[in-house]
Amino acid sequence: MKHSLIPTEGNWYKANLHCHTTCSDGKMTPEEVKERYRSQGYSVIAFSDHNKIIDHSDLNDENFLALTAFEVDFSGKDSDLTWNANKQVHINMIAPRADEDRIVAARLRDDGTFDEVKAILPPQKYVCNSRFINKIVSAAVDNGYLTTLNHPAWSNLDYEDYAYLEKLWGVEVDNGGCRVIGRPDNADVLTKMLRSYQRDIYPISADDNHSAFPLDHPRCSSCRAWVNVRAEKLDYTSIFEALKRGDFYSSAGPEIYECYYDDEECAIHIKCSPAAAIYVNSDGIAGNQAYPEHMGETITEAVLPVRQDIGFEFIRVTVIDEKGNRAHTKAFWLKK
Ligand SMILES: [Zn+2]
Ligand SMILES: [Zn+2]
Structure with a gap:
């Protein structure tokens, strides 16, 4: 789902x-x-x-x-x-x-x-x-x-x-x-x-x-x-x-076109305006990140697996553009 x-x-x-x-x-x-x-x-x-x-x-x-x-x-x-x-x-x-x-x-x-x-x-x-x-x-x-x-x-x-x-x-x-x-x-x-x-x-x-x-x-x-x-x-x-x-x-810059968590894949899917980085943050220290291959390049989509073995309570997504401006989604609670 x-x-x-x-x-x-x-x-x-x-x-x-x-x-x-x-x-x-x-x-x-x-x-x-x-x-x-x-x-x-x-x-x-x-x-x-x-x-x-x-x-x-x-x-x-x-x-x-x-x-x-x-x-x-x-x-x-x-x-x-x-x-x-x-x-x-x-x-x-x-x-x-x-x-x-x-x-x-x-x-x-x-x-x-x-x-x-x-x-x-x-x-x-x-x-x-x-x-x-x-x-x-x-x-x-x-x-x-x-x-x-x-x-x-x-x-x-x-x-x-x-x-x-x-x-x-x-x-x-x-x-x-x-x-x-x-x-x-x-x-x-x-x-x-x-x-x-x-x-x-x-x-x-x-x-x-x-x-x-x-x-x-x-x-x-x-x-x-x-x-x-x-x-x-x-x-x-x-x-x-x-x-x-x-x-x-x-947002203070980036646009987010699509962002969902697929609970069968256990992954976040994101499509956005050109980004220097995309982060999945959690309640804990761990998360996941997507970057372009080289500094100065950008990405516009990512699929980021979310670890299931360390008991995340919630996850949320941050997109950062080349100027350092950020867009933030609301949190999604993995534990109800
Ligand atoms: Zn005021
Ligand atoms: Zn005030």
């Missing part, structure tokens, strides 16, 4: 799921953001301004869909430290409906405990610990939101900061804005979260674009990292449900 790690039916749509505008601290208006991303082949943007949830449906047309979202920040709890020294856990929340305007929050009591999470509260003073974050995320998920742990590298997160998080839908493995400032993310946090049995968490590549530098400027944070989502059509419900099902892969 073939188990595909990327969606096999529907139309492909390119999406930036993490975006700032002049509605918070971004430098481009929502209209300017739309214009720029449309020019680069994008169909979907989740407008995720800081702690503000705004319906941008007025931007929609037959080739463009705005998702309603916001980014909530949990500040470090040590008030003796500066903002720079504290940790900052940032969570993106994509709303299940365009007109959703509830911000999920909880109230911190003076004694350090929490009121029950309410579904409708304005942002308050958040605190950065997994118990509190789990309450917020849980309330968001109960209200239908998709939640992503943003830029764990920029946030200075340690293992104990994310290992006990629950119900997250995604974690950023590539963040264009953080890459520009020299604090790039990678898939290591994803692997560790999967290893801690957050089984249904997906790799997210996104821009977190704040600046308005032109596209050819080295500091430009737009159009650097995205997800390719496959859905029946370009409307809110189709795209949201496709994202929720994991019908997408993430």
